[in-house]
Amino acid sequence: VGVFYRPLEKIAAVIETYPRGIAGFRRYQELLATEPEIADAPDAVDAPALKGDIRFEKVNFAYEGGRQILDGIDLTIRAGETVAFVGPSGAGKTTLLALLPRFYEPTSGRITVDGLALDQMKLNSLRRQIGLVSQDVFLFGGTLRENIAYGRLGATDAEVLRAAEQAQLGPMIATLPDGLDTVVGERGVMLSGGQKQRVAIARAFLKNPPILILDEATSALDSQTEREIQSALDALAVGRTTLVIAHRLGTIRHADRIVVMQDGKIVESGQHGPLIAQGGVYARLSG
Ligand code: ATP
Numbered sequence: 001v002g003v004f005y006r007p008l009e010k011i012a013a014v015i016e017t018y019p020r021g022i023a024g025f026r027r028y029q030e031l032l033a034t035e036p037e038i039a040d041a042p043d044a045v046d047a048p049a050l051k052g053d054i055r056f057e058k059v060n061f062a063y064e065g066g067r068q069i070l071d072g073i074d075l076t077i078r079a080g081e082t083v084a085f086v087g088p089s090g091a092g093k094t095t096l097l098a099l100l101p102r103f104y105e106p107t108s109g110r111i112t113v114d115g116l117a118l119d120q121m122k123l124n125s126l127r128r129q130i131g132l133v134s135q136d137v138f139l140f141g142g143t144l145r146e147n148i149a150y151g152r153l154g155a156t157d158a159e160v161l162r163a164a165e166q167a168q169l170g171p172m173i174a175t176l177p178d179g180l181d182t183v184v185g186e187r188g189v190m191l192s193g194g195q196k197q198r199v200a201i202a203r204a205f206l207k208n209p210p211i212l213i214l215d216e217a218t219s220a221l222d223s224q225t226e227r228e229i230q231s232a233l234d235a236l237a238v239g240r241t242t243l244v245i246a247h248r249l250g251t252i253r254h255a256d257r258i259v260v261m262q263d264g265k266i267v268e269s270g271q272h273g274p275l276i277a278q279g280g281v282y283a284r285l286s287g
Contacts, residue, residue: 038102038105038123040122040123041119041120043120044119044120044121044122044123045120045121045122046121046122046125047113047116047121047122047125047126047128047129048114048116049129049210050113050114050129050210050211051079051114051210051241052077052079052080052113052114052210052211052240052241053076053077053078053079053113053114053115053241054075054076054077054100054111054112054113054211054241054243055075055076055077055110055111055112055113056073056074056075056076056096056099056109056111057074057109057110057111057112058072058073058074058108058109058110059072059073059074059096059099059106059108059109059110059111060072060073060106060107060108060109061092061095061096061099061104061106061107061264062107063104068107068264069092069095069264070092070095070096070099070106070264071263071264071265072109072265073096073109073264073265073266074266075259075266077241077243078241079114079210079241080239080240080241081241081242081256081257082237082242082244082255082256082257083242083243083244083255083256083257083258083259084244084246084252084255084257084258084259085097085243085244085245085246085259085261086246086249086252086258086259086260086261086282086285087260087261087262087267087281087285088262088285091261091262091263091264092261092263092264093245093246093261094215094245096261097213097215097243097245099111099118100118100130100211100213100243101126101127101130101132101213102118102119102123102126102127105119113126113211128209129209129210129211130209130211130212130213131203131204131207131208131209131211131212131213131240132204132212132213132215133197133200133201133204133212133213133214133215133233133236134200134214134215135197135215135216135217137196137197137199137200139184139185139191139196139199140185141183141184141185141186141187141188142183142184142185143178143180143181143182143183143184143188144164144169144173144176144179144180144181144182144184144199145157145160145180145181147184147185147199147203148160148163148164148169148180148199148202148203148206149206150203151163151202151203151204151205151206151207152203152206152207152208155206159206160180160202160206161180162205163202163203163205163206164180164202166201166202166205166232166235166236167198167199167201167202167205167232167236168198168228168229168231168232169195169198169199169202172195172198176189177189193217193221194221194222194225194226194228194229197217197221197229198229198232201229201232201233201236204236205236209240210240210241211240211241211242211243212236212237212240212241212242212243213242213243213244213245214233214237214242214243214244214245215245216244216245216246216247216248216251217229217247226251230251246258249285249286252272253272254272255271255272256271257269257270257271258270258271258272258275258282260275260280260281260282260285262281267280267281268280268281268282
C-alpha cells in the first residue's frame with residue numbers, strides 16, 4: 001500500500017509547494033524537485049478560509065543583490081474584485097504578484113489577506129487558497145483526466161468532467177480517441193497552446209481557490225480560441241479575487257480596476273474609460 005500511495009504523496013507535496021521564484025511562477029517544469037523555500041514562523045497559524053481582501057502596504061522589493069524593483073506599493077483589493085496589472089515590460093507586475101504566494105518576501109512593507117499578514121500563515125495553508133493560471137502549463141505524460149485532476153487530489157471523475165466542461169474542453173475531448181482517458185503530453189496526443197491553457201483553467205476550477213492569479217498568455221492564439229478562453233477565464237473569476245497580469249490590453253477593458261505600473265510604482269489606476277480620458281500612461285499604452 002505504501003508503494004502505491006507514494007506518487008500521490010509526491011504530487012500532493014508539489015501542489016502545495018509551487019516552484020521557486022519567477023521562473024517557476026511562469027513555468028511549472030522544475031516543480032517536482034522543489035522544496036518549500038520558506039520555513040514557517042514558529043507561531044504561524046493555518047490560514048482560515050480566506051475571503052480574499054488583499055492589502056499591499058508600502059511594499060518595497062529588490063531581488064537579492066539587485067536594484068529596487070518594487071517601490072512603495074500601496075494597494076487595497078476587495079474580495080471578489082478583478083484587478084488587471086498593466087505596464088511596460090519590466091515594470092514589476094509579475095514580481096508584485098509573485099509576492100502573494102510568497103515566492104519572495106518584500107524587502108520592507110507588509111502584505112495582508114483578510115487582515116492577516118502573509119508570514120503569520122503557514123505557507124501551505126496560504127498557497128492552497130491561491131490558484132495560478134499561467135501561460136506555461138506543466139503537463140505530465142498521463143491521461144487528460146489525470147492532468148486535470150492534478151488541480152485537486154481526490155477529485156471524483158464527475159468533478160473532473162465538470163471542471164473540463166467549465167474550461168470548455170468538452171468539444172476537444174469528444175474528438176479524442178479515448179476521451180478523458182487519452183494519454184497526452186510527450187508520448188501521447190500533443191495539445192495546442194490553447195488546449196493546454198484550458199487544462200490549466202480546468203485545474204483551477206477544481207482547486208476552487210478564493211484568490212486567483214492569471215498570468216495572461218503572451219503567445220498568439222487565433223481569435224476564436226482567444227474568445228473561448230477568455231469566456232472560460234471570466235467564468236473562473238466569478239466570486240474570486242482575481243489578479244490578472246495583462247500583456248495585451250484588449251482583454252482587460254472590463255476589469256473592475258486597472259492598475260498601471262511603471263518602474264516599480266503604481267502610476268495610475270481606474271477603469272478603462274476614465275484612464276483613456278486621463279491621457280496618461282495607460283492611454284499611451286493603448287494608443
Ligand atoms: P513583463 O510584462 O515583461 O512580464 P513585468 O512587468 O511582469 O514584465 P517583472 O517580470 O516583474 O516585470 O520584472 C521586473 C524586473 O525584475 C525586470 O527588470 C526583471 O529583469 C527583473 N527580474 C525578474 N525576475 C528576476 C530575478 N529572478 N532575479 C533578478 N531580477 C529579476
